[in-house]
Amino acid sequence: MAISSLSPTHRYAAAALLSLALHQTQIHQTRPLGVSLITETESYNEIGERSSSSSSSSSDSVSEDPELWIHEGSGLLRPIFRFLEIDPVAWLGLEETGGSSSAKHHIGAFLRLLSEEIEVPSSDRMDYELALSKAVDGMAMSMETTTSVSSEASTERHREYKQDLKEKILTGESQSTSAEVLSETYPLTMSEDLPVKKEELDVPGNKFYEEPVEEITLLSYQRKVAVLYELLSACLANTPEDGKKGSRLRKGYDARHRAALRLLATWLDFKWIKMEAMEVIVACSAMALMKEENPKEEETKISESKWSKWKRGGIIGAAALTGGTLLAITGGLAAPAIAAGFGALAPTLGTIIPVVGASGFAAVASAAGSVAGSVAVAASFGAAGAGLTGTKVARRTGNVDEFEFKAIGENHNQGRLAVGILVSGLVFEKEDFVRPWEGREDNLERYALQWESKNLISVSTAIQDWLTSRLAMELMRQGAMVTVLSTLLAALAWPATLLAATDFIDSKWTIAIDRSDKAGILLAEVLSKGLQGNRPVTLVGFSLGARVIFKCLQHLSQSKDNAAGLVERVVLLGAPISIKDESWETARKMVAGRFVNVYSTSDWTLGVAFRASLLTKGLAGIQPVDISGIENANPSYSHFSYLVILMDSLPLQVDVTELIEGHSSYLWTTQQILEQLDLDTYYPVFKISPARPQQERSPDT
Amino acid sequence: MNRDISFGKMGSSGNGGSSNYDYSFKILLIGDSGVGKSSLLFSFISQSVENEVLAPTIGVDFKIKHLAVGGKKLKLTIWDTAGQERFRTLTSSYYRGAQGIILVYDVTRRETFTNLSDVWAKEVELYCTNQDCVKMLVGNKVDRDDEKAVTREEGITLAKEYGCLFLECSARTRENVEQCFEELALKVLEVPRLLEEGSLMKKNILRQKQEYQAPPTGGCCS
Numbered sequence: 001m002a003i004s005s006l007s008p009t010h011r012y013a014a015a016a017l018l019s020l021a022l023h024q025t026q027i028h029q030t031r032p033l034g035v036s037l038i039t040e041t042e043s044y045n046e047i048g049e050r051s052s053s054s055s056s057s058s059s060d061s062v063s064e065d066p067e068l069w070i071h072e073g074s075g076l077l078r079p080i081f082r083f084l085e086i087d088p089v090a091w092l093g094l095e096e097t098g099g100s101s102s103a104k105h106h107i108g109a110f111l112r113l114l115s116e117e118i119e120v121p122s123s124d125r126m127d128y129e130l131a132l133s134k135a136v137d138g139m140a141m142s143m144e145t146t147t148s149v150s151s152e153a154s155t156e157r158h159r160e161y162k163q164d165l166k167e168k169i170l171t172g173e174s175q176s177t178s179a180e181v182l183s184e185t186y187p188l189t190m191s192e193d194l195p196v197k198k199e200e201l202d203v204p205g206n207k208f209y210e211e212p213v214e215e216i217t218l219l220s221y222q223r224k225v226a227v228l229y230e231l232l233s234a235c236l237a238n239t240p241e242d243g244k245k246g247s248r249l250r251k252g253y254d255a256r257h258r259a260a261l262r263l264l265a266t267w268l269d270f271k272w273i274k275m276e277a278m279e280v281i282v283a284c285s286a287m288a289l290m291k292e293e294n295p296k297e298e299e300t301k302i303s304e305s306k307w308s309k310w311k312r313g314g315i316i317g318a319a320a321l322t323g324g325t326l327l328a329i330t331g332g333l334a335a336p337a338i339a340a341g342f343g344a345l346a347p348t349l350g351t352i353i354p355v356v357g358a359s360g361f362a363a364v365a366s367a368a369g370s371v372a373g374s375v376a377v378a379a380s381f382g383a384a385g386a387g388l389t390g391t392k393v394a395r396r397t398g399n400v401d402e403f404e405f406k407a408i409g410e411n412h413n414q415g416r417l418a419v420g421i422l423v424s425g426l427v428f429e430k431e432d433f434v435r436p437w438e439g440r441e442d443n444l445e446r447y448a449l450q451w452e453s454k455n456l457i458s459v460s461t462a463i464q465d466w467l468t469s470r471l472a473m474e475l476m477r478q479g480a481m482v483t484v485l486s487t488l489l490a491a492l493a494w495p496a497t498l499l500a501a502t503d504f505i506d507s508k509w510t511i512a513i514d515r516s517d518k519a520g521i522l523l524a525e526v527l528s529k530g531l532q533g534n535r536p537v538t539l540v541g542f543s544l545g546a547r548v549i550f551k552c553l554q555h556l557s558q559s560k561d562n563a564a565g566l567v568e569r570v571v572l573l574g575a576p577i578s579i580k581d582e583s584w585e586t587a588r589k590m591v592a593g594r595f596v597n598v599y600s601t602s603d604w605t606l607g608v609a610f611r612a613s614l615l616t617k618g619l620a621g622i623q624p625v626d627i628s629g630i631e632n633a634n635p636s637y638s639h640f641s642y643l644v645i646l647m648d649s650l651p652l653q654v655d656v657t658e659l660i661e662g663h664s665s666y667l668w669t670t671q672q673i674l675e676q677l678d679l680d681t682y683y684p685v686f687k688i689s690p691a692r693p694q695q696e697r698s699p700d701t
Numbered sequence: 702m703n704r705d706i707s708f709g710k711m712g713s714s715g716n717g718g719s720s721n722y723d724y725s726f727k728i729l730l731i732g733d734s735g736v737g738k739s740s741l742l743f744s745f746i747s748q749s750v751e752n753e754v755l756a757p758t759i760g761v762d763f764k765i766k767h768l769a770v771g772g773k774k775l776k777l778t779i780w781d782t783a784g785q786e787r788f789r790t791l792t793s794s795y796y797r798g799a800q801g802i803i804l805v806y807d808v809t810r811r812e813t814f815t816n817l818s819d820v821w822a823k824e825v826e827l828y829c830t831n832q833d834c835v836k837m838l839v840g841n842k843v844d845r846d847d848e849k850a851v852t853r854e855e856g857i858t859l860a861k862e863y864g865c866l867f868l869e870c871s872a873r874t875r876e877n878v879e880q881c882f883e884e885l886a887l888k889v890l891e892v893p894r895l896l897e898e899g900s901l902m903k904k905n906i907l908r909q910k911q912e913y914q915a916p917p918t919g920g921c922c923s
Binding site for chain 2: 087093097109116
């Protein structure tokens with residue numbers, strides 16, 4: 001018999017847990033944890049029931065609601081069942097279980113099932129589990145060390161950048177510090193109840209989900225690794241459909257799977273970095289396998305049992321441990337493959353898959369998942385390097401003259417299975433597209449988007465000029481800006497003087513807005529085409545860059561093909577996006593995991609630029625996105641408000657006024673904000689460590 | 702193979718009208734492995750005589766049946782649990798929120814009957830969160846009369862002891878199969894609290910629909 005590290009029963013339980021996680025993740029899109037006021041665990045039942053019925057909108061059975069991720073039609077779950085070789089008769093029960101209301105209780109039960117040893121464990125299986133967990137540990141360790149080493153140097157560079165920028169820009173905006181002080185003593189109507197909300201934001205999540213389910217203690221670490229590894233492989237594998245094709249539209253790693261795995265890892269109390277290590281292991285072994293197989297295209301090889309292949313994958317992982325570093329793998333196997341023009345290979349992959357599929361795979365039917373999967377994975381990151389960085393504006397779409405990805409960081413071609421695309425939106429020099437993002441090390445393969453530099457620089461400079469103009473100076477001296485902004489928030493009109501003053505920004509601003517909308521469409525097209533290598537994407541952008549991202553999401557939501565699985569996380573900072581005129585709900589649906597809107601109520605620069613008339617419709621960059629008409633469990637806190645991370649509750653700590661002094665401070669504070677958001681956590685968090693700002697500050701001052 | 706047929710029919714058994722019912726009830730089938738829980742359900746759902754032996758259920762199975770009882774249109778969501786020991790830990794989480802529980806035994810195997818009081822009744826007591834939940838004792842396989850190891854009287858006595866309804870039926874001949882579910886449903890309809898639960902779901906959905914104004918986007922999961 002083929003060796004899997006898991007018995008059929010365990011695989012069944014693993015599949016059930018994934019369906020539960022997948023469904024909960026979808027529920028959290030609209031009803032995030034920690035937002036509804038859950039005082040007791042018991043009341044979750046009720047909420048769970050309601051939310052499941054709300055997201056299933058019209059029925060109490062999964063099979064009747066095709067909008068659900070766990071529904072057959074979304075093609076997210078069944079390929080995984082097939083990969084895990086779960087008997088098709090059990091599929092429906094699994095799907096319905098995933099969609100049932102009392103998720104928490106099911107999680108416990110399935111975890112217990114996972115921990116039980118039904119059959120006598122074979123020594124092979126034990127060895128496998130042990131080897132796998134060792135490999136994962138080793139990989140995680142090497143990833144952590146490389147990260148910390150390289151980050152020191154880049155932190156330094158980032159600091160320099162910050163210094164540079166401040167000297168350059170703050171001439172105008174620093175004048176506002178007096179106004180800032182004012183804002184402290186003079187709390188805006190908005191900010192008054194904010195600190196309270198923030199606590200809610202942090203606490204219930206912890207209270208309820210972050211403490212692992214009690215059954216978790218029953219589960220051995222090795223078992224956890226084995227389960228997650230198998231599920232991850234299943235998510236990555238491109239399992240051939242029996243007979244019919246294309247029920248799963250998109251190949252590669254679906255963002256919704258990643259989000260669900262993230263939740264599952266949280267349930268299992270499993271560090272995310274180790275999940276990332278597994279991703280790298282899978283990717284690299286897939287590359288290795290592919291390199292071994294494809295040139296020869298030997299069908300005999302393919303018939304080899306899939307588990308022995310994965311086992312080899314595990315061994316390759318173990319090599320990381322003994323060999324010392326991750327580079328041992330990527331240097332030896334993946335990198336040459338890429339260097340040899342994997343990007344060029346990418347188009348031909350389309351032909352390879354059918355070739356392999358037709359000959360070898362049909363015979364082994366469902367068992368062939370791993371190899372097909374390896375092709376998908378390899379295709380994933382093979383295509384990416386060439387895909388994204390090669391995407392200059394070859395085609396000019398709607399006046400966008402410049403649209404280009406720049407690789408940042410050191411994670412390229414390292415088998416990373418998640419991509420970060422970072423978009424600046426306030427730019428004084430070309431380097432401002434890239435430098436704000438340097439220095440923060442995470443395990444994403446990161447790209448900065450350079451777009452429309454001419455227009456962006458011109459509008460940014462115009463704003464800057466205006467800020468330093470006499471009128472603005474005068475207003476700032478009087479501390480008027482903050483009051484102006486607060487009256488605007490109260491939907492009053494701009495003072496006439498201000499209106500006139502901003503006229504000359506207007507034309508440039510209008511062009512920039514128009515370009516950002518178009519760049520958003522371009523970005524959406526890039527993503528739909530899979531140029532990021534069919535890997536889940538995290539989008540982060542500030543100012544007009546945030547608008548690019550938002551427009552991209554909107555465009556994705558309108559596209560016909562299954563675009564919901566492309567984007568995993570989104571962070572918008574200081575976004576010039578109207579709250580009432582835009583459909584935030586549809587944009588939200590395009591994001592599998594967290595969707596964060598960072599705003600600052602003292603960001604009056606943005607207010608000025610965005611113009612008075614629009615302000616009455618709300619502005620995401622200075623206000624929480626608070627969609628009315630959507631009622632929520634918590635009256636003070638509606639659907640989208642969890643997105644809102646409250647920058648301006650910070651003035652309570654003296655130093656943090658420094659965090660966002662004006663709109664342009666996003667250039668250098670973005671990283672710190674991102675750090676505090678801790679994107680790798682499944683739950684909405686915003687870490688505020690009072691010590692941090694001081695530490696951060698001391699070197700500069 | 703027949704399984705696949707029933708599988709394919711799933712969800713469409715009620716001519717698709719998901720909102721076309723007055724109440725929705727959750728029914729749970731429990732009992733030892735091999736007593737014929739899945740056969741009973743299959744017989745009820747497919748409305749045909751079934752002679753093949755089904756493979757043991759893996760984990761849980763799920764079926765929907767629309768049904769008109771006592772002038773009300775009902776939607777029964779029926780969870781068929783695995784009787785096998787190895788899935789025992791699992792079943793516990795499915796008791797939650799059930800309005801009706803059917804305890805099945807095999808009239809030809811006495812131990813399946815004794816296990817009801819030794820094991821299953823205790824499970825129900827332990828895990829069933831619903832005090833008013835209607836329970837029903839069902840002796841399956843009465844078509845094999847000559848092998849009978851549990852008498853009807855014994856069944857009635859046990860049912861009385863636990864305050865259950867009682868029926869003997871045969872999944873193979875379909876004798877009493879429909880009565881089984883109908884009687885249970887009728888009984889559930891008599892309990893106001895359960896009735897409330899059965900309609901609560903629906904009310905919630907309506908309310909949710911009003912609240913949830915986001916236009917259904919086809920792009921999400923099509």
